[in-house]
Amino acid sequence: MSDEELQRAYQRATAHAPPGAHPEPERIAALVLGTAREPDRVATLEHVMQCTRCRAELDLLRSAHEGARAAGTSRFPMRWAALAAAAVLVIGVGAVALRQSRPVTPDVFRGQRSAVALVLPEAGSTVAKPVHLAWHGIADARNFHVELLSARGDVIAAWNTSDTVLAIPDSVGLDASQSYDVWVRATMTDRTEVSSPIVRFSVK
């Protein structure tokens, strides 16, 4: 039987009569948060994978977790940004002392591994069209996903590239005097993702 035929047959079989009692919601959340011990993980998943309702609950928790993972590392409201800026300043002074030749990149909020950071455009700058983007590469990055957002956070355009530079095409229709946000997400060879901080810029 092909994979698809097996999947169809199995999903048909598990569409009814879930086995035993449903696990507590907290136990399903522990799967998503990674706090469950191995035997609990396997036991809970054994039920969830045979129960339509618990699987929908797992997927809801997974989507909450994934949304938080992306949103929670994006940006801070202004009053927290001031604290973050102070922290970056302290780090920046240290970095300048170590490597005077390299400019300090602002606002790297993600602490894991080495971070992706945009070099162009500079945060807060006003640039002429065509807008060129450039970012520091990162070891083990397989490709980069670049997103251009409106100041409200809506995605205007997105590109995938293995390069570390990109020119925003005219077809995107950037408006003069508008602010835009841009950020880059690197997909690593192990399929995890590392995101850059968001950089806001305006167009002349």
Next chain:
Amino acid sequence: MVHTLSAVPSFRRYERPALAAIGVRRRPTYARASREIGGWYRLGALGCSMTVPRDSISDELETLVLRFARFAGRIAHDRGLPQEDTDELLQELRLRFWRARKDGLRDLSAGYVRRTAISAALDIIRRRRTNRNVSLDDDEGTATPLASTTAGPGELLDQSELAQRVARAVDALAPARRVVVRMHLQGYKREEIAELLRWSEAKTRNLLYRGLADLRSALIAEGIGTREATA
């Protein structure tokens, strides 16, 4: 009575033109903007409603919620969750942020956002379970009928008989292989399986490969299926 919410355009009527105006390559997001009325955000969910002044922090929070919606929407879309689920989650999250803000929210760290999002999802789940328990009309296990037009190895068998045999063959697998096979057959990707089980991808791949091979052998022994496929 006259000045009720019906005077305000509903979300859908309010949001759609804005979505249409945004052009290129927009993914399905299920993002719902708050009803923004004359510089105020009006938030409403499940009988609660509150109005908060619009300022730079509320804008930032709203941006955060929209980013949340975009990424949460990807999983919801991949897994076929109904849009109402994502909408409800979003409204819960938004209310919590705004309530916390009224109480002098200081922390907007990744940890805080994650805790808030998970607790919002848990509340929705608990509420639904309670509603199910009090409902007499329990439709446990209702599922969309699966297409049965493909004449495959099970053509001599009734579809549901085949389904039961596959399920029994899965039940008989070794436990570590069984759980991976169950997840794979429910359509989870290998990296998702590895993440949920906290296993390395190599271990996951290995156990899935062996589990599917065991499953096929068991089915062939029963005279079901001969075609190979890659995991």
